[in-house]
Amino acid sequence: MPDQAFESDAVLKLLKKSKASGNELPFAFGLAGKPESCGLMIDLRKPGKVLRGDMKKMPGIKKTCFGTLRVEENEVFLQPEKPVKGIIKQLKKRFKAEGMVKFKPVLVGPDGSIIDEDSLPDDDAEAVEASAPPQADDGAAAALKQRIAAAAGAVKALGNPELAGKLAPEIKASAKLLGQGDHDGCAARLDRLEAALAKLQAQPKPAPAQSEQAAKLSKLLAAQAARIKTLPPEQAAPLAERARAIAASLKAGALPAAAEGLKALIKALDTPAAAAAPQADPMEIWQAAKEDVDRGVSSLQDALRAQNHPVLAQIADAGLAGVTEGNQTALMKALFEMKSATGDARKAAAQALLAQIAAYLKFLKDDPVIGMVEDNPFGVSVPVKAPLTSALRQMADIAKAA
Known part of the structure; x- marks a missing residue:
């Protein structure tokens, strides 16, 4: 029986629609005891507040929020009116469980700036997170920072403004993923960037x-x-x-x-x-x-x-x-x-x-x-x-x- 709090086919279809059109869509999110049971409702016509009312009726949902979302490339920018702590962590795991791992949820504030959900105040006893939040891996973050700095230096050393203009967005995207705590995504992006730089550096230079x-x-x-x-x-x-x-x-x-x-x-x-x-x-x-x-x-x-x-x-x-x-x-x-x-x-x-x-x-x-x-x-x-x-x-x- 399909999960009414997260109808994966409908969610995937509307995420793709937002990506293709660039339009914002209303959504409601439901925090659950387990990330794999969290809810996400998206609709073309229903306001987010109405969707939130539907989400509250779903079994296993502990807390809810609503707002608008948009998709750029494969990043899902969620802008709730009152964000629920745990929305990003739970959606990442739910997307992975539903085979939608290419979509990366990102929390943004009213001004469009990215928010680290760990900076949100702790939920009260009504909110339940089944697993303890992962400990920050300072060593991994530091290593990724060093790779980003090295890639930026390598791009500059190419001495080609045109190529630098094409590669600079990759460096910014890597830094953005690192800031969001997505170490795997940051590492994968850096792997592609470093491979491209290796090819460029291997090209013969004028004698x-x-x-x-x-x-x-x-x-x-x-x-x-x-x-x-x-x-x-x-x-x-x-x-x-x-x-x-x-x-x-x-x-x-x-x-x-x-x-x-x-x-x-x-x-x-x-x-x-x-x-x-x-x-x-x-x-x-x-x-x-x-x-x-x-x-x-x-x-x-x-x-x-x-x-x-x-x-x-x-x-x-x-x-x-x-x-x-x-x-x-x-x-x-x-x-x-x-x-x-x-x-x-x-x-x-x-x-x-x-x-x-x-x-x-x-x-x-x-x-x-x-x-x-x-x-x-x-x-x-x-x-x-x-x-x-x-x-x-x-x-x-x-x-x-x-």
Whole structure:
């Protein structure tokens, strides 16, 4: 026979409804001699005071209270008018007994601040708690505090404000659970946070040589930018655009693509105006950019395979080629045709290449999967748009001059 003081199906349904809608719902709670016999009534229409009247009639209920509750994530925030001491302890055990362990009851005051029910005055003799309250485990709390502090330090040491912004709420949530006395919940949350930090810390950091190369390329680019400023506007405009594309490659860490672009830019600046056609090979520029992107994609593939999930493993096996297959094939065909063409045929091949470049640029801008690759949930840095866009623009300049 179902327990009318705690109809588990109805309670679960309404907790989920509050979580989905964000709305507060009226409730009544009944304190019992045993936590597994406590009562909780929730309703969409009945006021909490009416529910409390129904709860008082239930057998085994010693004391009652009523108010409103709301569910955020899996935390059930209970805001009774006059809280009964033991409401949180008994509901935790009742939720566990009913298979609703993912829901965590939290007591809040009239202003919405969290209340530690142990700070409430002791109930009179009318209230009965079957088991003595557990003794505080100061050692466990201190250990959890140390783990929270260590995690906060590790997040700060990452030196990445974006990642810190994503991980900071996990630290706050852990501290909140500790403050509520939920040591198991706090430990579980910290386990997940520490695992995520371990993955981030295991990622390779840029080698000093790369930083030195980036600095040299930046200095060389600044020198070319100064040369461009001395040219007539009609001659400077296309070269300035190429310099901006090279700067984007440097910012994204695509050093080979930036080096190839600089080589082409210097040749263009050194060539007399009458013969200013760029001499760089667009296929080399593209291959250098693709190599940069493939390195990031390879790291993301490793992260996907590490999840031991068949669907993620299938995505990892496809790699970026699985997303760009049509565009990549058409672009490579146009590059090969331009590379082998001469005379008037080269001009026609250049126009075909420009069409494929325009299609690829539109794909990079619009395709949602590219955004998901760059902003992936594994914290893996995968620059795609900046290096490929930079290379495509450099290639377009060469094709226009053909």
